[in-house]
Amino acid sequence: MIGSITKTRNGRQFQINKRHTRKRLDVSELTLGMHIVELDRPWIESPFLFQGFLLESPDDIRMVQDVCSWVYVDVLEEEWQEHHGATAGKPQTRQRFVEKQEMAQQLTQANRTYQATKQQVKTLLNSAYLGQAMNMEGAKVAVKECVDRVIHNPNAILWLTRLKHQDEYTAEHSVNVCLLSIALGREMDLAPYELENIGICGLMHDIGKMKVPPEILNKPGPLDPQEFEEMARHTTYAKQLLMGRSDIYPGAVDVAYTHHERLDGKGYPRGLDASKISLFTRIVTVADAYDAMTSDRCYQKGMSSIDALKILNRHAGSQFDTDIARQFIAMIGLYPPGYLIEMTNGEVGIILSSDPGFSLKPKAIMVLGPDKEPQPERIINLANAPQDDRGEFYKAAGVFRSGTFGVHVNDYISKGLRIKGFEFCMQD
Structure with missing residues (x-):
């Protein structure tokens, strides 16, 4: 279980329990934006460099389909239970694919x-x-x-x-x-x-x-x-x-x-x-x-x-x-998109978003190294428990406005970021 919230929809109150889990899919069901977490064979027998990756292009999907018959992908499982005064109705389960769209x-x-x-x-x-x-x-x-x-x-x-x-x-x-x-x-x-x-x-x-x-x-x-x-x-x-x-x-x-x-x-x-x-x-x-x-x-x-x-x-x-x-x-939330996040190892990034149910574990573009000097930009998702070069887990230390540490978010937008998995240009 990763979280529980209460929501009201159309005058009806629901208790929503969320759980991060995996779902097995035939490779014919794969779409862009899904996050592959397990193959139908050992990773060492596959052409993929990393254990776990995002499907970012049709070529990525075709490569998986050429190698595998089925895979596991990240999903967010939600159990919706309606409350009727002191009683509760039968819970309904929904599944949402994590990171469906780029x-x-x-x-x-x-x-x-x-x-x-x-x-x-x-x-x-x-x-x-x-x-x-x-x-x-x-x-x-x-x-x-x-x-x-x-x-x-x-x-x-x-x-x-x-x-x-x-x-x-x-x-x-x-x-x-x-x-x-x-x-x-x-x-x-x-x-x-x-x-x-x-x-x-x-x-x-x-x-x-x-x-x-x-x-x-x-x-x-x-x-x-x-x-x-x-x-x-x-x-x-x-x-x-x-x-x-x-x-x-x-x-x-x-x-x-x-x-x-x-x-x-x-x-x-x-x-x-x-x-x-x-x-x-x-x-x-x-x-x-x-x-x-x-x-x-x-x-x-x-x-x-x-x-x-x-x-x-x-x-x-x-x-x-x-x-x-x-x-x-x-x-x-505590980690609003567009703000800067400093990690306990000293690295600094720009907050992008967070997966549903992981509001305290955002995604960020890491732009400064521990010495506060520019480093090659890359994306990390704290929900996936990433590790730094020393093998230590990334942990948030603080949130700051644009301009802190000499990092101006507008500058990154105006020049157009070019990052694997996050290629966009705000000038388009």
Whole structure:
């Protein structure tokens, strides 16, 4: 057993027990992305160099088929047991293949979606700033694509929310809040159409800032009381920009107007209490706060993910919805994609993702050696208990923001990584 969680689906509560195991397959059933862990013959009698490998190309599959009749592959076994009050129904078992799809392809597709959505946001922000009519059709298409990507592979799209540029803060923040809200909605089992609606809410939540004077919006220091009062009006400006439009989800108006309200009634602009704050506003509020806290601004450096999560937890119940904040914290986890991970042996890598059920054992691209000097990049998966050159098991020692140890994640993305099993170029 590797873990047990409780989930609610369509009003029904399930206890899910997860176990990492193996499944025997005929070689005719093999597909790209499966991880081979055992052959139908001794490894020494095969042409394969390593005991255990990922099927990364059709040639890999054909080579296995030429040698073997059957193999064992990694699977994640889930036992779903529904609870009916004090009683429990008969458990149902599901099997999921580990690493079904190549992260390389997923990241490339996710980046295209991210960049297209950011361009749509820039267009909308510019229209709002100039007082021109906003065309929402492109934004709707982009948000639908974001939903598809998050459903397909949340790690790939959320990885991109870490790659931030201070000079593009407003546009990237809007996209990030959109994506984080969709991902959180997915964790809460919202329907696809609801995910599209929450995505629009996240995308448009800060549109009113385009009516705030630039010298206040971009001030490199604390705002004085009068400036803060003007900044706070961005919620009212958003309501004025969006109210009465027939081409936008109506709930987006409410979210843009109320995303700075607090459950304890101490927020703005109206000081609403919990009874008057909608579900979508509560979701966007958490996503908005987290992305803002972890972003570098002209007046302050962003904090680490773990520190931001601690603040969400500390203010759960007063500023943030308790259940939503805790689900968000669980979703982001201790090892969020796009952050740096230092191992106990001193090596440093970039966190990619984690297999289902292995949230404390992520995958990472190792980029620095124990001496903190660049080394040939390679991928390790802590769930597979990899060993370093000394035969010691890799163990995580700490998580750090991009830029620590001189490693800037953006630099790796801009030059395009070329790694066996993770070949992609974010410039495509």
